[in-house]
Amino acid sequence: MSDAMRTSVLGSTGAGDLFQLLRDGRPRTRAELAAVTGLARSTIGLRLDALTSLGLIGPVADAASTGGRPPSRIALKPSSRVVLAADLGASHAHVALADLMGGELASHTERLEISLGPEVVLGWMVEHADRLLAELGKSRADLIAAGIGLPGPVEFSTGRPVNPPIMPGWDAFDVPGWVHRHMPIPVYVDNDVNIMALGERTHSWPEVDHLFFLKVATGIGSGIISSGQLQRGAQGSAGDIGHIPVSRGAGIQCRCGNTGCLEAIASGPAIAASLRRQGRDVATGDDVVELVRRGDLDAVRAVRQAGRDIGEVLTTCVSLINPSVIALGGSMSEAGEHLLAGVREVVYSRSMPLATEHLQIVQSRAADDAAILGASMLAIHFALAPEALDALAAAASSSAQ
Amino acid sequence: MSDAMRTSVLGSTGAGDLFQLLRDGRPRTRAELAAVTGLARSTIGLRLDALTSLGLIGPVADAASTGGRPPSRIALKPSSRVVLAADLGASHAHVALADLMGGELASHTERLEISLGPEVVLGWMVEHADRLLAELGKSRADLIAAGIGLPGPVEFSTGRPVNPPIMPGWDAFDVPGWVHRHMPIPVYVDNDVNIMALGERTHSWPEVDHLFFLKVATGIGSGIISSGQLQRGAQGSAGDIGHIPVSRGAGIQCRCGNTGCLEAIASGPAIAASLRRQGRDVATGDDVVELVRRGDLDAVRAVRQAGRDIGEVLTTCVSLINPSVIALGGSMSEAGEHLLAGVREVVYSRSMPLATEHLQIVQSRAADDAAILGASMLAIHFALAPEALDALAAAASSSAQ
Numbered sequence: 001m002s003d004a005m006r007t008s009v010l011g012s013t014g015a016g017d018l019f020q021l022l023r024d025g026r027p028r029t030r031a032e033l034a035a036v037t038g039l040a041r042s043t044i045g046l047r048l049d050a051l052t053s054l055g056l057i058g059p060v061a062d063a064a065s066t067g068g069r070p071p072s073r074i075a076l077k078p079s080s081r082v083v084l085a086a087d088l089g090a091s092h093a094h095v096a097l098a099d100l101m102g103g104e105l106a107s108h109t110e111r112l113e114i115s116l117g118p119e120v121v122l123g124w125m126v127e128h129a130d131r132l133l134a135e136l137g138k139s140r141a142d143l144i145a146a147g148i149g150l151p152g153p154v155e156f157s158t159g160r161p162v163n164p165p166i167m168p169g170w171d172a173f174d175v176p177g178w179v180h181r182h183m184p185i186p187v188y189v190d191n192d193v194n195i196m197a198l199g200e201r202t203h204s205w206p207e208v209d210h211l212f213f214l215k216v217a218t219g220i221g222s223g224i225i226s227s228g229q230l231q232r233g234a235q236g237s238a239g240d241i242g243h244i245p246v247s248r249g250a251g252i253q254c255r256c257g258n259t260g261c262l263e264a265i266a267s268g269p270a271i272a273a274s275l276r277r278q279g280r281d282v283a284t285g286d287d288v289v290e291l292v293r294r295g296d297l298d299a300v301r302a303v304r305q306a307g308r309d310i311g312e313v314l315t316t317c318v319s320l321i322n323p324s325v326i327a328l329g330g331s332m333s334e335a336g337e338h339l340l341a342g343v344r345e346v347v348y349s350r351s352m353p354l355a356t357e358h359l360q361i362v363q364s365r366a367a368d369d370a371a372i373l374g375a376s377m378l379a380i381h382f383a384l385a386p387e388a389l390d391a392l393a394a395a396a397s398s399s400a401q
Numbered sequence: 402m403s404d405a406m407r408t409s410v411l412g413s414t415g416a417g418d419l420f421q422l423l424r425d426g427r428p429r430t431r432a433e434l435a436a437v438t439g440l441a442r443s444t445i446g447l448r449l450d451a452l453t454s455l456g457l458i459g460p461v462a463d464a465a466s467t468g469g470r471p472p473s474r475i476a477l478k479p480s481s482r483v484v485l486a487a488d489l490g491a492s493h494a495h496v497a498l499a500d501l502m503g504g505e506l507a508s509h510t511e512r513l514e515i516s517l518g519p520e521v522v523l524g525w526m527v528e529h530a531d532r533l534l535a536e537l538g539k540s541r542a543d544l545i546a547a548g549i550g551l552p553g554p555v556e557f558s559t560g561r562p563v564n565p566p567i568m569p570g571w572d573a574f575d576v577p578g579w580v581h582r583h584m585p586i587p588v589y590v591d592n593d594v595n596i597m598a599l600g601e602r603t604h605s606w607p608e609v610d611h612l613f614f615l616k617v618a619t620g621i622g623s624g625i626i627s628s629g630q631l632q633r634g635a636q637g638s639a640g641d642i643g644h645i646p647v648s649r650g651a652g653i654q655c656r657c658g659n660t661g662c663l664e665a666i667a668s669g670p671a672i673a674a675s676l677r678r679q680g681r682d683v684a685t686g687d688d689v690v691e692l693v694r695r696g697d698l699d700a701v702r703a704v705r706q707a708g709r710d711i712g713e714v715l716t717t718c719v720s721l722i723n724p725s726v727i728a729l730g731g732s733m734s735e736a737g738e739h740l741l742a743g744v745r746e747v748v749y750s751r752s753m754p755l756a757t758e759h760l761q762i763v764q765s766r767a768a769d770d771a772a773i774l775g776a777s778m779l780a781i782h783f784a785l786a787p788e789a790l791d792a793l794a795a796a797a798s799s800s801a802q
Contacts, residue, residue, distance in 0.1 A: 040441035153755055162755055210635040224721070226632045226639075233627070233723020234611040237755045244717050245751060247648060258751065316645050316717045320625070322634020350646060350659065354554055354563055354638045 015047040015393045016386030019056065019076075023384060025101060027060040027075035048074060050393040055080045056100070076100065082138060083383060084146040084183070085375035086125050089192065090114050090166055090218055093121065095128045097136065098376035100144075100384065102202060106132040107372070114151060117169035118178065126182045145388075146179060146187045147379030149195035149371050151219075156236040159189035165255060166218070186388065188378050192371055193239060194230055196364075197223025199374030200327050203366035212323040213364070214241075215330035216310065216339065217285065220263045226321060242267070246312050248305075262313050266306035268332045274302050285332050292335040303335045307342020314343060315350040322355050329364030336363075416448040416794045417787030420457065420477075424785060426502060428461040428474035449475060451794040456481045457501070477501065483539060484784060485547040485584070486776035487526050490593065491515050491567055491619055494522065496529045498537065499777040501545075501785065503603060507533040508773070515552060518570035519579065527583045546789075547580060547588045548780030550596035550772050552620075557637040560590035566656060567619070587789065589779050593772055594640060595631055597765075598624025600775030601728050604767035613724040614765070615642075617711065617740065618686065618731035621664045627722060643668070647713050649706075663714050667707035669733045675703050686733050693736040704736045708743020715744060716751040723756050730765030737764075 021033065028036075034044050051057045058080075060073045078099040087094040091114070096107035108128050114121060125148075133139055152164025159176040161167055176187035197213035205211055209228040215221050220242040224231045231238050242263035249260030256263075264270055268285015275282045275291075278298055282288055291299035314326065326347075333339060344361050351359075364370055382388060422434065429437075435445050452458045453475075461476045479500040488495040492515070497508035509529050515522060526549075534540055553565025560577040562568055577588035598614035606612055610629040616622050623640040625632045632639050643664035650661030657664075665671055669686015676683045676692075679699055683689055692700035715727065727744075734740060745762050752760075765771055783789060 038440060038444050040439070040444075043439050043441075222721075226627060226634070227630055229628055229630075231627045231632075231722070233756075234725035235723055235755050235759065237720075237753065238627075238723040239721060240723070240753060240756065241717075241720050243753055244720050245713075256753070312646075313717065316642075316714065317721060319638075319642050319645050320623075320640060320718060320721055321632070322636055322639040322641070324635035352638065352641060352644055352657065354636050355634075355641065358636065 015050040016384075016389035018044070018047045019051055019384065019389050020386065022051075022057055022074070022076045025076050025078060027073035029073050033074075050397070051389070054389075054392055054396055056389075078103065079105075081144040081383075082133075082136070082142050083376055083379035084129050084143055084185075085372050085379060086129075086146070086148045087192065087195070087371035087375055088112075088114060088121055088125070088148065088150055089371075090151045093124060094372050095125050095132065096372050096376065097129070097132050097138075098380075100380060102373065102376050102380060104372070104376070106135050108132060114167050114170070118173045118175065122175065122178055126179065129183070140183055140185075143183060143185050145185050145379040145383030146183065147195065147375035147377070148175065148179075148187065148189045149192040149375050149378075150175070150189060151192050153237055153240065154189050154191045156188075156190055156232050159187060162236075186379075186383060188382050190232075190378060191221070191236075193221040193223040194232065195223075195374030195378055196329055196366075196370040197225055197239075197374065198230060198377045199370035199372070200329065200364055200366045201225055202373055202377050203369060205325055205327075208325050210321065210323040210325070212314075212317060212321060212326045213370075214310070214314070214326060214328050216267065216306075216328065216332040217330035218268055220267050220310070220330075222317070224321060224323075226323075241313055241317070244313050244316075246309050248309055248312075262309060266309040271302050271306050271332070275299060289332065289334045292338060299335075300338050303332070303338045304342040306332075307339040307344075308346050309342075310339075311343040311346025311350075314347050318347055318351045318355050318359065324358055324360065326359065326361045327364045328362070329367065329370055333363055416451040417785075417790030419445070419448045420452055420785065420790050421787060423452075423458055423475070423477045426477050426479060428476035430474050434475075451798070452790070455790075455793055455797055457790075479504065480506075482545040483534075483537070483543050484777055484780035485530050485544055485586075486773050486780060487530075487547070487549045488593065488596070488772035488776055489513075489515060489522055489526070489549065489551055490772075491552045494525060495773050496526050496533065497773050497777065498530070498533050498539075499781075501781060503774065503777050503781060505773070505777070507536050509533060515568050515571070519574045519576065523576065523579055527580065530584070541584055541586075544584060544586050546586050546780040546784030547584065548596065548776040548778070549576065549580075549588065549590045550593040550776050550779075551576070551590060552593050554638055554641065555590050555592050557591055557633050560588060563637075587780075587784060589783050591633075591779060592622070592637075594622040594624040595633065596624075596775030596779055597730055597767075597771040598626055598640075598775065599631060599778045600771035600773070601730065601765055601767045602626055603774055603778050604770060606726055606728075609726050611722065611724040611726070613715075613718060613722060613727045614771075615711070615715070615727060615729050616731035617668065617707075617729065617733040619669055621668050621711070621731075623718070625722060625724075627724075642714055642718070645714050645717075647710050649710055649713075663710060667710040672703050672707050672733070676700060690733065690735045693739060700736075701739050704733070704739045705743040707733075708740040708745075709747050710743075711740075712744040712747025712751075715748050719748060719752045719756050719760065725759055725761065727760065727762045728765045729763070730768065730771055734764055 060075045078101045082097045085096045093112040094109040097105045152167045153162045161170040175189045179187045193215045211225040213223040222239040224239045243261040245260040249265045252264045254261035254264035271288050272282045461474045479502045483498045486497045494513040495510040498506045553568050554563045562571040576590045580588045594616045612626040614624040621643040625640045644662040646661040650666045653665045655662035655665035673683045
């Protein structure tokens with residue numbers, strides 16, 4: 001480890017670290033900041049100046065102050081910049097602007113096929129980001145970063161999709177590079193389930209350090225938060241559980257080329273196919289959800305069985321990862337308690353007591369908001385990280401010269 | 402998050418953080434430390450004084466210095482304190498002393514049954530720790546922390562075993578409390594596979610952030626390092642994969658009460674039992690390893706099949722965690738390439754290409770040293786953490802008054 005890296009561990013090089021103290025929005029005096037950090041007063045002054053010139057912090061009028069003394073406390077200005085968040089699904093697109101604490105300021109969503117390709121879909125995103133900025137009376141200069149979720153595997157370090165099965169034209173496409181040519185901001189790209197996990201945690205489980213988010217829709221995937229951190233694994237494919245073989249899948253062909261994959265028997269299309277084999281008129285997972293809502297027994301049984309198949313894989317997840325919360329999201333989770341019941345039946349009967357003693361298996365609470373909120377948090381996490389702010393401060397000071 | 406907690410993130414309150422810079426053993430001047438940390442010179446001076454009075458750091462004679470100028474650089478003194486490491490297995494016990502960089506200074510190992518109970522086994526450990534200290538001309542005052550590995554589930558936050566199947570008398574026993582009454586040092590307890598994962602990484606894969614360590618012996622378990630951090634999960638049971646059901650196990654009774662568990666068909670005793678059913682005279686896993694070494698075909702076949710069964714579970718681990726290295730350890734891994742071949746056969750054929758493209762599946766390189774080295778690293782990790790050193794410095798300064 002170089003001294004430069006160690007420095008960022010120590011957290012004492014730049015303005016970015018000082019800013020971490022202020023991210024909760026609570027105002028603090030310079031004296032408090034000096035006492036807490038042990039930094040020299042002169043250092044504190046320089047760093048606060050850098051953050052102030054970026055517009056990220058500012059003085060707060062002191063209620064207890066009497067007379068004409070200047071305000072003495074400094075706080076984060078959550079609305080000083082905005083982040084762009086985008087949830088680009090298989091057949092929908094959702095774009096939003098959020099403040100620096102993740103609060104949504106403006107949002108637009110419509111049906112859009114990801115298969116139209118990256119230039120059309122990202123072009124749509126940029127166009128609507130501009131419209132939302134205009135609505136808020138803001139411009140591209142107010143943007144500090146973008147977070148984007150895509151419905152397929154993404155190499156997180158480069159932001160490029162990797163062999164995404166339902167995204168023709170997107171394989172290895174340089175998403176950050178393309179966006180950056182239109183909007184000169186840092187762009188972070190991840191798969192949809194990872195950002196849903198981030199959103200679910202921010203929305204409902206901020207104190208939970210071990211959260212497993214499962215998405216059941218056209219595909220099946222998961223986002224894993226362990227030790228409070230989203231785990232992407234060595235190649236960014238952690239949580240990619242749709243192609244794990246399950247016992248009931250023997251011989252059933254999956255679109256991945258293997259047979260017996262979880263996705264081939266428990267995804268929305270797979271459940272619909274099983275009902276069609278019973279002579280029922282169902283085309284999609286949404287049709288299945290609709291049948292379940294109407295109390296159709298065949299559909300209820302098929303969904304519960306899919307829950308059991310998913311439970312078979314989740315049993316292994318529970319042994320391996322030992323989460324305290326498993327949240328089920330995605331369109332098939334709208335089939336309600338039936339999917340959940342199948343999952344619970346298997347996980348609780350097959351797991352070791354220590355791992356399930358305090359385990360909650362629940363429906364996603366963030367639900368439809370999980371992805372867009374997670375995309376905001378992804379952008380904020382990196383945009384407000386110490387190194388990013390240090391770079392921003394350095395760029396601002398060199399352009400001011 | 403309180404400001405006190407935030408402070409430790411910022412890393413600027415105490416001597417402990419400054420010390421992190423010096424942990425690599427490289428000497429640095431006060432000016433270098435001030436430049437890198439941004440701390441005031443007076444603050445640097447106070448913190449170095451605290452660390453010097455603890456004996457953890459000291460001046461280094463400057464080779465380039467000419468004349469009578471006092472030495473200007475400061476460095477870690479790795480031998481200033483020692484840690485106690487213990488690997489307490491089902492039927493062996495290994496105790497060692499190591500310096501502050503993990504280097505082994507003295508070691509003793511003998512056959513000892515964990516089933517003798519905590520007071521006998523821990524008493525043995527304390528007795529031999531004292532002997533090793535005496536051998537080195539040191540005393541209990543030189544000990545800074547202890548790291549202990551046990552062959553069963555441990556609640557890491559309390560150091561208490563939780564329903565350990567092969568450890569009668571140990572359930573919920575307060576291991577740190579008992580040791581602390583004899584040796585007033587911080588005591589960290591974890592299960593054996595977790596410390597083996599730490600040891601394997603320290604020994605051979607320091608740059609690998611996603612390492613999966615699998616132990617195959619009397620039982621089967623794993624230790625998971627993701628994002629460079631050992632993952633224990635919500636209750637400390639992460640990696641406990643011995644009781645995951647596998648397809649070939651249907652109907653086979655496991656000691657856990659369930660049927661079809663991985664451990665019931667692929668552990669050392671399970672492989673021995675399968676050979677006995679073929680009329681062979683094998684009592685234990687070690688007998689199986691011995692047969693394999695002699696080239697016995699039945700034994701080779703049985704071990705390879707066990708590898709495939711393990712591979713079935715590892716396929717799921719690969720999808721979930723996306724490690725870049727899987728290291729196989731434990732006594733059955735001494736059956737060499739045969740176990741590994743079975744594992745590889747299944748994992749490479751059943752996993753998604755992205756997850757296996759750069760995946761190495763290898764035999765443990767630390768081998769018999771993994772556990773004791775990992776126990777040292779466990780103790781060092783916590784004993785030299787900023788908060789621990791701050792507490793130590795505070796205690797020293799109050800006792801000096």
